[in-house]
Every structure is written in C-alpha cells, then in structure tokens.
Amino acid sequence: MMAILTIAELKGDELKKVSKELLAAARGLGGEVIALLINGNDTHAKELLAAGADVVVKNTLAEYSPQGVANIAAEIAQKKGAKLALAPHSVQGRDYAGRLAVKLGGALVADVVSVKGSESAVEVKKPVYSGKAYANIKVQSPAVITVRPNSQELVTHSGSKVEDGGASAGEVKSVLKDLELTGGTKVQLTDASVVVSGGRGIKGPENWPILQELCDVVGAALGASRAAVDAGWIPHAHQVGQTGKTVSPNCYVACGISGAIQHLAGMGSSKVIVAINKDPEAPIFKVATYGVVDDLFTVVPALTAEFKKVLG
C-alpha cells in the first residue's frame, strides 16, 4: 500500500482546521495517511489521529524557513515511501510546497478545492482566471498538492500511531525573524469560517466598529474591498480579492460592496454569500445566497443584536 503525506499547520497553540481537511482529502484516495506535525504537542497529535491520520510523525524545527520545512517533509516522505504530499494552500504552504515538489522530483498543483482518484493518479479541481473558470487537472505521483482551506468536509477516524521523525532541517539559506503579529487575538481572514467585509459603502474608517461588533458576536474575521483599502480606511492585509486575500468561508457577508469581478475572485467560492447593499441592481446580488436590499447602517446593527439574542 502506498502512503500519502499531509503536512499539518499550527496557529499559535492550536491545530489549524485545514490540517484536518488535508487528512479528509487524503483518506478519499486510499493508501496509508501520514501526518507530519512540526513543533506540535500530544494534543495536536491526538486531534490528527481522530481526523484521518493513520500515523502522526512528530518533528521539531528550531527556526522557521521554507527550506527547513521542505527538507524535513522530503526526508519523512522518503522514509515512509510517500509519493504524494498534501499541504495547506496557506502563506506557509506557498513558501515550501514548491520546494518539496522539486525535492520529490514531482509535479505540483496549487490551491485545489477537490481531490479525487488514487494516490498514484489524482484528479484535482482548482479555480483559475480569478475564479472565472475551474480547471480539472490530472496529476501522476510523485506530486505535491496544496489544498484551499475550508474546501473539504472533515472525516472521523481512529489512528493511534505517533512516531518521532528525527528529520533535520538541513542546509538553510534564510530563516524568518522579527515576527510582528498585528491584530492580536482577532480571527485570521484566510482560515476564518465566517468573514464580514465592508466596502466603499461603509463611508469611512470611523464605521468599522459597526462591522467589528458583528464579527465579535459570530466569531468572524474582518475583510474589506479594495476601494476601502485604497481609500486608506483599513490596511491592505484585510483586502479580499484578486489583489488581496482569497477566502473560502462557510459564510461571507458583504456589506456595502458592489461585487466587482476582482472582488468575487477572492470570495466567490464561499459556501454561503450574504449581500447587504442598498442598490438592488448591485452585481453582488447575482452571486448572493441571501440578499438584503437596505442601508447597511441599519441592517448590520440589527443583525448584530439578533445574533446576540440567539447565540446568547
């Protein structure tokens, strides 16, 4: 039986949900599923075993670098005979997945939303051309595939093996230093399951608290259109779209956003889209699951109050 390697990712002390989504995708391909856990603890290992891993391989890495992760993952893949590796299509995944593919002498397909077939011949689907089309791509192993967060349904499983990897970071030309994290405990955009975004319709930076309050009540991340970013109302890190972040939450709430194609490019694969816009002709309504034609300054506070009520 062939093996598939997945690479888990942590955020602070927590296992990212995408780490479990990779396992769900891997289980669908048959083969033994091995999760590489870098700098994680026993709780993370247990979570991975319950979400699809047959084996968890723990490894340490003193300083983060794309090369370090790729070197460790390649060594584990070789030891385990894994010719296929799945990694998150996250900022980090994009750092090292390409390097890993070269190390495995393999192909690479990035940002896929569906994974089918077997571990030796995989067929994936991915959005291309700013989400205006989807490509179905056939990949022969060896290969590395990065998977878009929030694109897979989780599975349950009962693996039990935890091993020490003992792989080395090898020769590394540059490491990440001087981390400066902003936004503190706030939910991160790219793996949020709910995103509330504001556009030019929010009128000015003084009105973000109206959206932030809704975010706090439902545990959402705050996003923005490029118009709001270019106006200087909010840092670029919040921008969703073709020249911003790609998000794929269960629920995307667009407040005062017209729905330009470049904005849709970043949120068009969200499961449910809610549009709050006072213009009934706004293009966002063409993709919205639920539309509210009204002034966001009255609807959003009412929504926050209602959620407070039902979520207690």
Place this chain on the structure above:
Amino acid sequence: MNIFVLVKQVPDTETRIKTKETGIDETGIKWIVSPFDEHALEEALRQKEKNGATVTALSLGPERCVEALRTAYALGVDKAVLLKDDSYNVFDVAYAAAAIAKYLQSAGADVILAGHIAIDSQSSMTPAMIAEHLGCANINNAIELSIEGGSVKVKREVEGGSGVMSSATPVVITASKGLNDPRYPSLKGIMASKKKQIESVDVASLGVSAPKVALASMEPPPPRPPGRIIEGDSPETKARELVKALREEAKVI
C-alpha cells in the same frame, strides 16, 4: 548586479473567459502583464535606480508574450528574454519552474523577482520551485526590500502580520501589493520599446525533463444555488429572517 524579473502574460482581468474542453478560447482576449509582476518590475527598476543593476525581464510562453516584454522595455528594463514554448500549459508549474531555472542557472542572476501569484493559473508556486532548483533561498510576499552588496533584507507578510528574512544572493523574492506602486510606461518608453531586441530561446533546447500535469478539462464555475432576497418591513424583521435562514436553512452560523 543582475536582477531578473519574471513577467507572465495573462488575460486582462475584465476579459470574459470562455472555456473550451482543453483550455480557454483565446479569441478576443486582451493580454496584460500579471498585476503582481508589475510590482516586481517596479521594485527591480527602483533597485537599479538606487544601486545600479542590469534588469532583465524574462517570460515563458508562446510568441505573443513578446508584448509583455515590450511593456517591460517601456517601463525601463535593460534586456528581455522569451523562453518560447508554443504548447505552454499555464497550469504545469513544475515544468515552467524547471525551464526557467535551467535558463537562470547559466545567466548569472543575483536577484530574481516575481509577483507572488499569477492571476491565470493562481498557483503562486513557480518562484519557490525555481529557488529549490537553484539551491538558494526563496522569500515570498515581500513588502519591503533592501539590497546591499551581496545580500538582501526583506520584510514580508506572514499570516497575521510580518516578519523579516535575509539572505545572500542569489535569492528568489516574490512581491506583494504593499511593496510599491508600479509606474506607468512613458510615451517615449513605449515608442523606444518597439525597436528593442528580444532574445528568444526555444524551451525545447533547454532539455528540461520535468513532470507534466495534464489539463483534463475546463469548466465554468459551479453554478451557485439560486439566491433569495430577504423581505421585511423593517431592518429588524429582515435581520431576524436572515439569522433564521443562516442558522436553520444554511446552517453556517
């Protein structure tokens, strides 16, 4: 110092994409330089203005990509090279990276700049793969770059903030939007670019044997389930109705 900028030619964002079984219908498409590559070009030109450098724009693709290289000339690059591949599959990242790396190996590149993602294949992987082939560092999502002597210092985006990575050259760096504001080509630059020489290298002559991925089919985006306008006589009733729909019907919150 030799700076190479990877310039990918992609359909204009506003272009209507019509899918065919094996790709997109290219008739009527307006081709542009991928937006993030513009940030890479801008940064190369600024570094040249500051420290002196030879800036070469490099593109991989069919003959029409010379237009993207003319745009690079119009902005002020010194040289342009097309790695010509008429049957280029824009989704075959490993193949493109292997070919570009093969060319760069003997080109004496010190700094290789690229956009952090191309808006056609939406992969954002080619630069890191090139770095692995060259055995050098890759630093993604740069928002500040300084080059001094044989080393670079890059402030980059990470999830939830930023961090710093430094490296000796050669190094592969990708540009995020925050790095700079790209300039527009001058009329004089555009006129001059028409006469500039573009070196053309047949990709087949590079002898690349990288794995290939096959495009099985293309399709329009999956249809979204029909939407519903939430009616109500006040913002409060609409809010109540929406919360009910999100919790009981869609079950997403």
